[in-house]
């Protein structure tokens with residue numbers, strides 16, 4: 001009896017010690033949701049406490065600040081590598097690609113923050129150390145620091161108060177950090193672009209969100225970088241290979257359903273026919289990455305699931321992204337490098353000859369089968385109109401048209417470069433912050449190229465992110481023009497060629513014109529009754 005009991009306890013003990021569920025963490029590494037049965041999400045102070053607790057235990061972790069939030073909080077970033085890396089030059093010298101992953105850009109979408117900390121724990125101290133074999137990981141768990149702590153119940157009804165209280169979507173200036181990628185009006189974006197992106201040069205950017213849209217029945221949906229004015233290589237790898245493979249793995253390994261991001265419109269009726277993605281604009285950080293010849297992934301957990309489930313699906317997705325980048329590290333670097341070379345060569349060989357898109361529309365060129373969604377039943381309202389009510393049943397549909405690509409509506413000729421008059425120093429400075437190489441003329445020089453004659457400057461009626469968005473219509477006219485010493489020259493044969501083109505083209509749908517960089521100049525010229533010419537000159 002005693003021997004049996006001893007044997008039993010030995011067997012039991014050995015089962016316990018090998019089980020991954022028995023990983024022992026010190027109290028300081030237990031996350032707020034874990035401590036509270038997933039009723040609460042971590043505050044900024046709790047995230048900082050976690051980072052202060054874990055980094056002394058892991059000699060291969062290094063903490064830096066991306067910059068300060070408007071309220072003066074440091075935005076923390078943890079560098080994880082097989083041996084400690086503390087500077088971008090050490091990262092570059094290691095020959096390993098940098099993978100950047102951030103949570104909490106919208107501070108009501110908090111699961112990325114928790115999943116990133118969970119994964120940090122497993123990679124540094126647990127059973128996922130192998131994820132540092134071939135890569136360097138930058139984890140930014142709490143990008144929107146300020147608004148995380150302005151917690152209140154009922155902010156996102158779709159989440160049914162799970163967790164009970166969450167923060168605000170916008171930053172403390174009231175600006176959406178995921179619409180700020182072009183204009184860079186927040187300290188958060190400026191810190192991210194100037195201190196991290198342009199210095200550490202991540203090959204992959206991952207942005208963790210939670211969608212409160214359509215009741216599709218996926219635990220997580222994803223999107224690549226919709227970069228359509230950029231090179232195709234990085235997009236094709238992420239969209240056609242990596243995300244499809246990870247989606248398969250999610251089912252096999254985790255029993256989770258993942259799929260492409262989007263919404264459907266019940267006004268189109270039921271059964272489901274069309275599913276639409278969001279947008280291609282580089283104001284969204286993920287989309288900007290494609291124009292930077294790098295890869296990026298948007299991750300959207302499903303807000304209608306409980307908090308613990310959303311953390312799990314985000315955790316599984318980020319884990320599988322890192323598995324994939326770890327085992328395809330060289331391929332990813334090679335694809336991105338080729339995209340960069342192609343962008344530069346295109347300018348050198350084809351400027352003045354080829355056109356590239358500057359305004360785009362969403363189109364469908366993919367059919368989704370086995371598309372999962374909650375079902376809807378039709379009822380007649382008192383006024384005779386049909387109303388669709390969601391049922392608790394999950395169904396699948398075939399032949400759903402997926403609007404997940406973009407087609408150019410307006411194109412413009414690719415120049416060799418742009419000249420920006422000296423009085424627009426703020427434009428040159430803005431481009432430099434984005435990582436663009438901008439030179440100045442050392443003597444008066446003549447250039448042959450195009451000016452854009454403005455027919456109309458149209459402003460939106462409604463304010464968006466503090467702006468009445470502007471669009472220009474007009475026509476290009478070829479011209480030779482003499483520029484003076486001190487004017488700015490942007491040679492487009494540089495790595496950010498595609499991004500610069502999108503920012504500076506006058507008819508672009510998400511460039512500097514749209515964000516009002518030139519309004520006061522144009523409006524003043526109009527008042528003087530001159531033919532108004534867009535001040536940035538294209539040369540060939």
Ligand SMILES: [Zn+2]
Pocket residue numbers: 106109209210
């Ligand atoms: Zn979001």
